[in-house]
Amino acid sequence: MIRLLLAGTLLFAWMSACAGAAEINIGYLRRTDPKSTLSLVQTPAKDDGIAGARLAIDDNNTTGRFLNQQFSLEDAPLAGDANAVTATIALAERGVSLVVADLPAGELLNAADAGSPRKVLFFNVGATDDRLREEDCRANVIHAAPTRSMLADALAQYLVWKQWRRWFLVVGSHAEDKLYGDALRRSAKRFGARIVEDKVFEDTGGARRTDSGVVQIQRQLPVFTQGAPAYDVLVAADESEVFASYLPYRTWEPRPVAGSAGLVPTSWDASHDQWGAVQLQDRFMKQFSRRMTARDMQAWTAVRMIGESASRTGSTDPKAMLDFLKGPDFALAAFKGQRLTLRDWNLQLRQPILLSDGKMIVSVSPQEGFLHQVSELDTLGIDRPETQCRLK
């Protein structure tokens, strides 16, 4: 600890000595309320998300060293009743005009509206809600996180390619589960899959860890999935971590599971090693002694977007950065095999989506053959002609 403090002091002294370096301080707004998961190995680390941002700060500073730009991160954790609006105003008053936000949709909107008159530019790294890119889109919120519709489309393209067109859909009873369920229904229709059975899994409460373990689950799940018409794959929408991870190997019919368990569409996975990703995975592991999650990657991507616009424009002004990111010259390399760019109509980052079974990457969407007149990445999610977003 002392060594860390000393290192910190030295670093600070060194930074202060670097007179004239352009300083880019990035705020990081996040909820710290604990989230429990069905699988113990998927319990998020305390620094889930922000660890990715910290790594990107280091990567930006390696570049910044050559360009006389210095990046730093200011963590603004929110627990319990703490308010994102108050935190945004506090950050803005300290001169922070770039904020990475890992917040639920409603809170993000409030923070964005409070930040708007104060010229704060937000990077959403947590909320997958389509409405933030559609009817509730904001001109000062860039989205590094993919949407539910992008994730659902990525999965649907693969399932259709695999000729698993008959889906048994099971949706949780919470609001976000329903949103994911709606996204999956939309994808099925879009890519020619058929939902032959559509069921709700009611959350009746209860603990996720019990001493009696899986004895009952192994009896409940086969019964729950019994009696469905013939189907190829069970697709589950369970963002609330109530049932999906219980499904594999327990369905009445021997069928694969996808969606919130089994084959999962995600922006990142600890097993992803293509396109130079090993380098990033190694750097992350070395620094944080754990594997990199999708949230870490989304935060890394957001901070790298800031780094890219700072190095390309030579500016630290949020307006100049936004203009650059929206423009044709922006292209981010993020270990996904192709450039990531921004949809200028709703500020959503275009990105390939990985399909992971938790241990390996099974495939990467968009799938071959799903064509588009602008970018194949726009076959994922709500496209320009359908958008309800009107940026002001």
Add this chain to the structure above:
Amino acid sequence: MTPTTSIRGFPRQRRFHFTPTRHCLLGLGVFALVGTQASAFTAYVSNEKSNTVSIIDTDKFTVVNTIKVGQRPRGIELTKDGKFVLVAVGDDDTIQVIDVRTHEIVATLPSGPDPELFTQDQTGKILYVANENDNTVTIIDLDRRVPLGEVQVGVEPEGMGLSPDGKILVATSETTNMAHFIDTETRRIVANILVDARPRFAEFKRDGSEVWVSSEIGGTVSVIDPVKHEMKKKITFDIPGLRKEAIQAVGINITKDGKTGFVALGPANRIAVINAATHEVQKYLLVGQRVWHMAFTPDEKYLLTTNGVSNDVSIIDVANLKVTKTIQVGELPWGIAISQQ
């Protein structure tokens, strides 16, 4: 194993340039196999997935041998004296030395972690290695096989190009998106030039007037004046029917006369032929899938390309700009080097 009893192994204590008769004798048999025709050269292809090096006779254009090497072989070159093939085996954190006569691995070099691409100085005495995993360029004395030093560069260094006079080394860093110009004498960075996303390869013209840097994700080639450290031109590619995302510039080769450049375009499955004076694209040649790197035969009659996804090597007739043949090699071929003899 001591040097005196070693027959197969490259003796660790011995200097790199050596003329033991035993090696020559042992090599003779294999040499006969490879073919002794004067016009035949030998191409060495690193197969990233199968952990092998395929050896191709460029007279018959057939694979004559396959050597097992370490894990994830990528960057590959011959030593200047033509006696050894150096292959970076990234997952083993070393560069292996293959004797061209015996096809045996005879030594390893202290390359630093995760070596990918490297380049030698004109005398063949110094090797510059990009270490992707720790943001450094390692400098190695090839004779003594010891590291001489390292230079800190940007995040994930990869491409390495040395100016013809050996004075300037250009290292590209993939996540920092820069070409770093390093003075090889002082081993200090003298200039940094921002290029498009994920720069992967740097190649000088023989007269030293330009250095070309390819950007894989950006899909462009930056032509840089290495003296003024200024961007002269950015070459872009436009292939009808292909999305921008599929055009990913990787390997670069420029003819000795400096008139024609060839750029491998990765998943676009094409080689762009460029008028190196005007920097205009003249033609696109369709090769195998995900084309990575290229090498000329010494007479520049042929250009060989490694096609990662289709597991083959395409042969381009340079004078006629036509793809004439495809050779199956190992899995995911990546790098290629051709002997000068």
